[in-house]
Amino acid sequence: MRITDDFSSAEKLDSELLRTFLAIAEAGSFTKGADQIFRSQSALSLQIKRLENLLGQPVFERHGRGIALTTTGKRLRPVAQRVIQLLDEAQAELKPDGLRGSIRIGIPGDYGEAILPQVIAKFTHDYPKVDLSVQCSFSGRFPQALQRGELDIAVYHAECNKAGSCLLKQQKTFWASSRYHLAHEQDPVPLALFDRDCWWRDQALEAFEHAQRRFRVVYSSDSIAGIIAAIEAGVAIGMLVETSLQDNFIILSQRNGFPQTPDSNLILECRSGLDSPLAKAMASAIKDAFGHSGNV
Numbered sequence: 001m002r003i004t005d006d007f008s009s010a011e012k013l014d015s016e017l018l019r020t021f022l023a024i025a026e027a028g029s030f031t032k033g034a035d036q037i038f039r040s041q042s043a044l045s046l047q048i049k050r051l052e053n054l055l056g057q058p059v060f061e062r063h064g065r066g067i068a069l070t071t072t073g074k075r076l077r078p079v080a081q082r083v084i085q086l087l088d089e090a091q092a093e094l095k096p097d098g099l100r101g102s103i104r105i106g107i108p109g110d111y112g113e114a115i116l117p118q119v120i121a122k123f124t125h126d127y128p129k130v131d132l133s134v135q136c137s138f139s140g141r142f143p144q145a146l147q148r149g150e151l152d153i154a155v156y157h158a159e160c161n162k163a164g165s166c167l168l169k170q171q172k173t174f175w176a177s178s179r180y181h182l183a184h185e186q187d188p189v190p191l192a193l194f195d196r197d198c199w200w201r202d203q204a205l206e207a208f209e210h211a212q213r214r215f216r217v218v219y220s221s222d223s224i225a226g227i228i229a230a231i232e233a234g235v236a237i238g239m240l241v242e243t244s245l246q247d248n249f250i251i252l253s254q255r256n257g258f259p260q261t262p263d264s265n266l267i268l269e270c271r272s273g274l275d276s277p278l279a280k281a282m283a284s285a286i287k288d289a290f291g292h293s294g295n296v
Contacts, residue, residue: 029066102131106154108139140198175252181234188214192230207259
């Protein structure tokens, strides 16, 4: 089969079939592909069957762990990518209300892998003419960056929600120690904390002082990865949200003689005075990625 020659009958191939094919090819399975485009797996199977009937050859090989592209599928993929890209660019170019400009956002480093790609993918797909600047790092500095006008929108951990912001989720925090090194059995207890401009650090120190537990700060970091590394290495214990806990960590509680930890509020905040369609579109993309509905 010659794909380039057969595309002379391209009226039989619509963009929905190509988008379905690409979603499955990029996800590596029908199940994950269905999740990406919010369709049922049975609907995707019917569309791929229709596509294969139109081409006269299979595009996927099914196996126990997922799918693999056939020779025809491998040749179709770059063609489908070009077609979809051209269609999306044309739509964005012709839309009278297409957003333009630039926006600066801050996302906590602990959400860099799980959330940030979703935000970027959705926003750049919907608004290709917008220049996007992203800081993915320690979120303790984001409130000041918003006040100084260095960021337009930021997601950060806070002790409490604040007026004008959006509460994305509330998370419990825990003292954690490596089960292989038992740093929590030392006296004084070695602590790994965030840098000085983080409320978590203040809360941690206050909790230990109130509990009259002997401690010493042996490690400071400006990232969640740094705190996790210190705990894994047995250098210290640290305070983490539930999503950052590792299988090789022990959770320490009041039963072990450790002070109670506060809840952490993950909030979305816009720079003061910022009320533009661009900011609203970005806020919507971030909330969608976190599975949140509501107003900022």
